Amino acid sequence: MTxxxxxxxxxxxxxxxxxxxxTVNGEKRxxxxxxxxxxxxxxxxxxxxxxxxxxxxxxxxxxCTVLVDxxxxxxxxxxxxxxxxxEVETVEGLATASELHPVQxxxxxxxxxxxxxxxxxxxxTAKALLERNPNPTEDDVRWAxxxxxxxxxxxxxxxxxxxWAADKMRAQQN
Ligand code: FES
Ligand code: FES
Numbered sequence: 454m455t456x457x458x459x460x461x462x463x464x465x466x467x468x469x470x471x472x473x474x475x476t477v478n479g480e481k482r483x484x485x486x487x488x489x490x491x492x493x494x495x496x497x498x499x500x501x502x503x504x505x506x507x508x509x510x511x512x513x514x515x516x517c518t519v520l521v522d523x524x525x526x527x528x529x530x531x532x533x534x535x536x537x538x539x540e541v542e543t544v545e546g547l548a549t550a551s552e553l554h555p556v557q558x559x560x561x562x563x564x565x566x567x568x569x570x571x572x573x574x575x576x577x578t579a580k581a582l583l584e585r586n587p588n589p590t591e592d593d594v595r596w597a598x599x600x601x602x603x604x605x606x607x608x609x610x611x612x613x614x615x616x617w618a619a620d621k622m623r624a625q626q627n
Pocket of ligand 2: 565566567568569570571572602603604605606
């Protein structure tokens with residue numbers, strides 16, 4: 454069991470904490486957290502999974518998107534205690550030891566990123582889309598990604614990357 458406060462060297466002894474157990478990228482993690490702690494801060498500072506980015510902290514940009522029980526969630530909008538007992542997937546969980554997830558490959562093949570700040574959130578949102586709709590139209594992709602902002606790419610290549618991944622995932626199933 455890990456104390457978040459030990460990891461970030463903050464020990465507010467007078468602040469009550471709550472113990473939560475969250476399955477993160479397939480691994481059960483038990484931590485003591487302040488009830489006010491945001492999920493994004495638990496992920497980044499407590500669990501050291503810094504692939505999840507924090508861009509605005511106001512539910513606008515989508516950089517902090519993770520999957521909670523398979524659904525995209527802006528983790529700056531959710532408290533860590535609300536994730537108790539749930540499954541959380543971050544960008545670190547996408548690839549296996551030997552290969553990239555098709556969505557990651559698509560971003561590589563179609564040049565879907567520049568600075569990469571928005572990319573983890575984009576990829577997780579795309580993964581959730583392709584799991585519920587394996588054959589999306591361009592409009593479907595644009596709609597699904599409408600809560601994720603990119604300041605670099607103009608979106609064109611991001612959309613192409615997701616459609617590339619959809620093709621690959623369908624081919625893998627045939
Ligand atoms: S940091 Fe969460 S939406 Fe921008
Ligand atoms: S690649 Fe830079 S914000 Fe999207």
